[in-house]
Amino acid sequence: MITATAAGSRPGSLACVGVGMTLGSHITPLARSYIERSDVVFVAVSDAVVERWVGQMHRDVRSLQTLYRDGKSRMDTYQEMVDAMLAEVRAGKQVCAAFYGHPGVFAWSPHRAIEMARAEGFSAHMEPGISAADCLYADLGIDPGQHGCQHYEASQLLFYERRLDPSAYLVLWQVAVTGDRTLARFSTGAAYRQLLVDLLANDYPLDHEIIVYRAATLPILEARIERSVLRRLPELPIELADTIVLPPTHEPSVNRSMLRRLAALERAEA
Amino acid sequence: MNAPPFFVEPLVLRPMERGDLALFASLYTDADTMRYIAPPLERGEAAASFRATLAAMRRPRGPRFFVLIAPRDQRPIGLCSIRKSDRRERAAELGIMLAPEARRRRLGHAAMRRLMAAAFETLSIDTIWVQYRSANVAAARLFAALGFVECAGIRPRSARAAQCIRVMHRSAWQETSIQPTGGTAMSNIIGFLENIGRDAALRHATREQLLQAMQDEQLAPAQRAAVLGESRTAIDALLGTDKTLYCSNFPVKPPKKAPGKQPSKAPPKKAPPKKSKIEARSRGGNDAHGFPRQ
Numbered sequence: 001m002i003t004a005t006a007a008g009s010r011p012g013s014l015a016c017v018g019v020g021m022t023l024g025s026h027i028t029p030l031a032r033s034y035i036e037r038s039d040v041v042f043v044a045v046s047d048a049v050v051e052r053w054v055g056q057m058h059r060d061v062r063s064l065q066t067l068y069r070d071g072k073s074r075m076d077t078y079q080e081m082v083d084a085m086l087a088e089v090r091a092g093k094q095v096c097a098a099f100y101g102h103p104g105v106f107a108w109s110p111h112r113a114i115e116m117a118r119a120e121g122f123s124a125h126m127e128p129g130i131s132a133a134d135c136l137y138a139d140l141g142i143d144p145g146q147h148g149c150q151h152y153e154a155s156q157l158l159f160y161e162r163r164l165d166p167s168a169y170l171v172l173w174q175v176a177v178t179g180d181r182t183l184a185r186f187s188t189g190a191a192y193r194q195l196l197v198d199l200l201a202n203d204y205p206l207d208h209e210i211i212v213y214r215a216a217t218l219p220i221l222e223a224r225i226e227r228s229v230l231r232r233l234p235e236l237p238i239e240l241a242d243t244i245v246l247p248p249t250h251e252p253s254v255n256r257s258m259l260r261r262l263a264a265l266e267r268a269e270a
Numbered sequence: 271m272n273a274p275p276f277f278v279e280p281l282v283l284r285p286m287e288r289g290d291l292a293l294f295a296s297l298y299t300d301a302d303t304m305r306y307i308a309p310p311l312e313r314g315e316a317a318a319s320f321r322a323t324l325a326a327m328r329r330p331r332g333p334r335f336f337v338l339i340a341p342r343d344q345r346p347i348g349l350c351s352i353r354k355s356d357r358r359e360r361a362a363e364l365g366i367m368l369a370p371e372a373r374r375r376r377l378g379h380a381a382m383r384r385l386m387a388a389a390f391e392t393l394s395i396d397t398i399w400v401q402y403r404s405a406n407v408a409a410a411r412l413f414a415a416l417g418f419v420e421c422a423g424i425r426p427r428s429a430r431a432a433q434c435i436r437v438m439h440r441s442a443w444q445e446t447s448i449q450p451t452g453g454t455a456m457s458n459i460i461g462f463l464e465n466i467g468r469d470a471a472l473r474h475a476t477r478e479q480l481l482q483a484m485q486d487e488q489l490a491p492a493q494r495a496a497v498l499g500e501s502r503t504a505i506d507a508l509l510g511t512d513k514t515l516y517c518s519n520f521p522v523k524p525p526k527k528a529p530g531k532q533p534s535k536a537p538p539k540k541a542p543p544k545k546s547k548i549e550a551r552s553r554g555g556n557d558a559h560g561f562p563r564q
Binding site: 022025033036044048052058059067074078099100106116173174186242 | 413460464465468473481497505511516518
C-alpha cells in the first residue's frame, strides 16, 4: 500500500517522481519504490535506454513518448499526458509518473496533473529528482549562491520584456526551440538564435563566453561542455537537451544607499 | 545432494560439501558478514550448523547450498542458497553471502543470476523471493537491479518479521532472461549500466576498470565493445534504442496578440531603465578587475 503526503477523499492516487538525469546514478530510493509499487507507471524521459531501464522496474510501464508528433502542438501533447495519467487515477489506480530529471522543473504536465487530481479529490504529490540544473552546477563548477543565477526559457526572453542581470550567471533552457510560437516544432534554427543573440547583446558583449551544456544520460557518457562566444551561438549545433550558460560579465555594483542604512542599524544596536 | 554443479565460465557454483567447513565457518563467524543477518556464531556453533545444513540438504525438500568459486584464482568466496517454501506456495527463497574480499566486484550479481536460473529451471515453482534487513542497502540495490520487486501482497510464510521482502515471478524472469535478442542482452547491458551509474568505483572508471568489471559480469564481447565505444551508437544498435526521444516538457505560451497590431487598453508598464547596459558592455570580459571567469 502506497501512502501519499496529501490524503485524497477518493480511491486512486498520483505520484510524480523524477529519475534524475543519469541512468542508475540519480534515482532516489523513494522514486524507485513508487515506480515498483504503483499499479500503473507512466514514463517520460529523454533517453531511450533510460526508458528501457524504467520499463524493467514494473510490469505495466507506459511511455508518454507516443503522444508527441512532429507538427502537433506540444501543448496538446502535454494536455494528453495529463489526460492519460488522470484516466488511470480516476479508475481508482495508484499511478506513478516518472519523468527525467526533476518532475517539476521545466515540466508542465506533472504540475498540471497533480493540480487537477487534487481538485477532483484524489491524493497527488511530487517527489523531487536531480535536475539538469543540478548536474550543470556540478559539472561546470558553478555555485548559484556565489554570484546569483538566472534561469530562463529562451523563448520567454524574446516574447516578453525581461530584465537581465549580467553580474549573475544566466542559464538559458530550450534554446533549440528559441522563438517557436507554434509550439509544434522541435527545432527552430540559426535565424531564431540570431534574434536571441541580438537581444542578449543589449547586456553582453558579442565576444562574451558562452557554454553549451548537456548532462550525461548514461553513466558511460560524458557531459557536453563546449565553450564558445555569444556571436557564434546561431551557428553552433544545438539540440533540445542543450542548455546555454553565460557567465557574469562583471561584479555587481555596490548598493551604497543600503549599506549606509545597514551601518545606521548597526550603530543603533551598538 | 546429487544436483549437478552449475558451470558458467568463469563463475562456478557447485553444491556445498563436507570439505567446505572452513568457508562456512569463516562466513558465519565473521561479524561484518553477519551484521545484517544474525549475531555471528562461535566456531563450535558454526561447525554444528554446518553439519546440520549438510544433513538438511540430503532431505528431499531440504535447502540447497552452493559454493561460489572465484573466477580468477578458483578460491571459494561465498555461499548461495535455495530454500523451497511451503508446498502450497510454489515458491523458493534465495540467499547469498559473500566473503569481504569478494564484495564490490559484482560477483553477487552474476551469482544470483545463475541461482535464479537454477531455481526456475529445476524446481516446480512460480516465484522466487529474497529477504533482507532494510538497513542492508547493498542487498536492496542488488535485488532491485536483478528485477526483484517489493512484495506488496501476502508475505511468504517463512519470511521473518520486519524483514524487507522482494519477489520475482517466473514470467518476469522469463521476460528478461530467455529471449534471444533484446532479452538477455538488453537486460544484461542495462543492468550493467545501472551498476556503473550507482557505483562510485565505476562511475568515473578507466576503460581498463570497466573492461575488468564487464569480464566479472560476463558481458558478451559485443556488449563490452558497445560500452567501451567512443559514442553511444553501438549501444543503441545493440538495444534497438536509436529512435529520438522528445525531451521537451515545457511550453512557453507566446503573447496572444501579435505585437504592434494594436495598443492594449492598459498601457504596458514602462520597462525599467537598463542602467548598466553601457557599463556592462564596457566591463564585459575585462579580467583586469580580477573577476573570476569560468
